[in-house]
Amino acid sequence: xxxxxxxxxxxxxxxxxxxxxxxxxxxxxxxxxxxxxxxxxxxxxxxxxxxxxxxxxxxxxxxxxxxxxxxxxxxxxxxxxxxxxxxxxxxxxxxxxxxxxxxxxxxxxxxxxxxxxxxxxxxxxxxxxxxxxxxxxxxxxxxxxxxxxxxxxxxxxxxxxxxxxxxxxxxxxxxxxxxxxxxxxxxxxxxxxxxxxxxxxxxxxxxxxxxxxxxxxxxxxxxxxxxxxxxxxxxxxxxxxxxxxxxxxxxxxxxxxxxxxxxxxxxxxxxxxxxxxxxxxxxxxxxxxxxxxxxxxxxxxxxxxxxxxxxxxxxxxxxxxxxxxxxxxxxxxxxxxxxxxxxxxxxxxxxxxxxxxxxxxxxxxxxxxxxxxxx
Numbered sequence: 213x214x215x216x217x218x219x220x221x222x223x224x225x226x227x228x229x230x231x232x233x234x235x236x237x238x239x240x241x242x243x244x245x246x247x248x249x250x251x252x253x254x255x256x257x258x259x260x261x262x263x264x265x266x267x268x269x270x271x272x273x274x275x276x277x278x279x280x281x282x283x284x285x286x287x288x289x290x291x292x293x294x295x296x297x298x299x300x301x302x303x304x305x306x307x308x309x310x311x312x313x314x315x316x317x318x319x320x321x322x323x324x325x326x327x328x329x330x331x332x333x334x335x336x337x338x339x340x341x342x343x344x345x346x347x348x349x350x351x352x353x354x355x356x357x358x359x360x361x362x363x364x365x366x367x368x369x370x371x372x373x374x375x376x377x378x379x380x381x382x383x384x385x386x387x388x389x390x391x392x393x394x395x396x397x398x399x400x401x402x403x404x405x406x407x408x409x410x411x412x413x414x415x416x417x418x419x420x421x422x423x424x425x426x427x428x429x430x431x432x433x434x435x436x437x438x439x440x441x442x443x444x445x446x447x448x449x450x451x452x453x454x455x456x457x458x459x460x461x462x463x464x465x466x467x468x469x470x471x472x473x474x475x476x477x478x479x480x481x482x483x484x485x486x487x488x489x490x491x492x493x494x495x496x497x498x499x500x501x502x503x504x505x506x507x508x509x510x511x512x513x514x515x516x517x518x519x520x521x522x523x524x525x526x527x528x529x530x531x532x533x534x535x536x537x538x539x540x541x542x543x544x545x546x547x548x549x550x551x552x553x554x555x556x557x558x559x560x561x562x563x564x565x566x567x568x569x570x571x572x573x574x575x576x577x578x579x580x581x582x583x584x585x586x587x
Contacts, residue, residue: 244274246273246275246314247272252296252311254304254307258305265291268308273453276451276452277470279455279468280457282471282473289474297341299341306324336416337417337419339420342422342423343410343425346403347406350409352397356397357377361376388438411424411446420452422455424443428458443467465486471489475496476527479564481493481567483565494566531567
């Protein structure tokens with residue numbers, strides 16, 4: 213990759229509360245970042261009245277880490293992934309921000325500034341995506357083996373056919389598929405096998421970063437478990453980093469090291485995966501977790517989240533979650549909370565929350581609400 217900026221070194225000391233990209237990265241104590249998304253802004257539509265769907269989103273992925281990205285449909289998860297890799301289809305437009313990729317050799321590249329040829333070279337080699345819906349991602353009229361080999365030839369044109377075929381065999385076996393499936397067409401494979409083929413194709417050139425956009429959608433729970441175990445095993449063996457996108461927060465506890473929660477084009481909570489699952493701070497995170505049955509323990513009634521996400525073209529003043537929040541205060545309707553460290557900073561140094569219940573202004577939070585929000 214051609215470096216377009218200086219190599220950055222991480223700050224290992226958490227900084228004071230703040231919503232900027234620099235403070236967010238520092239608060240998350242990033243030891244060795246591989247990807248830094250800074251103030252990424254995306255709009256849909258052209259002309260004088262576009263709709264902003266990502267509003268200065270910042271996110272850091274560490275080397276070798278699995279970062280889960282969760283939220284309801286339409287919250288901006290896939291837009292964030294496609295915007296960061298410049299795969300956003302029209303009428304999506306990137307209006308600002310940086311996406312810094314830190315290579316193993318120490319160079320740092322802003323993906324948003326790469327020219328077309330450098331961007332094409334970086335895809336699959338440095339970062340790859342497993343798209344949602346494997347049947348729609350694979351070419352239905354080409355055999356699986358030829359599609360795997362095409363990905364290799366596209367980046368390594370001098371590779372011989374035998375070497376490419378051997379590599380395709382290795383990739384299939386790596387994800388638990390027999391080599392005789394090289395000659396199969398996508399429709400001849402089960403949904404789980406097609407998804408494994410997509411994972412194999414994404415790993416064909418051993419990228420450092422793998423983005424997975426709801427890879428277990430439409431799969432039964434048994435196959436979901438197998439895919440998750442496969443991803444974990446491959447990550448441990450190959451050392452790549454993962455951004456795992458899903459609407460199921462409970463699923464991320466199985467595979468992710470950290471979890472970031474998105475709502476209406478913003479990150480509203482980011483924390484260690486187990487902390488986010490056991491002690492969610494943002495009311496929206498609580499609502500997501502209460503929308504799925506627990507894996508263990510007594511049965512409980514699922515409450516879900518009342519209402520619907522806001523219209524992104526007509527966002528309300530103040531907190532975007534206020535109309536659906538059971539802990540809403542007058543302050544929430546006029547003041548937009550900042551993603552920052554919580555009042556629990558000493559015991560939860562890596563957690564960030566965008567909520568007035570946890571921003572340290574204890575005098576403005578009724579005691580009854582504070583008790584409910586922290587249980």
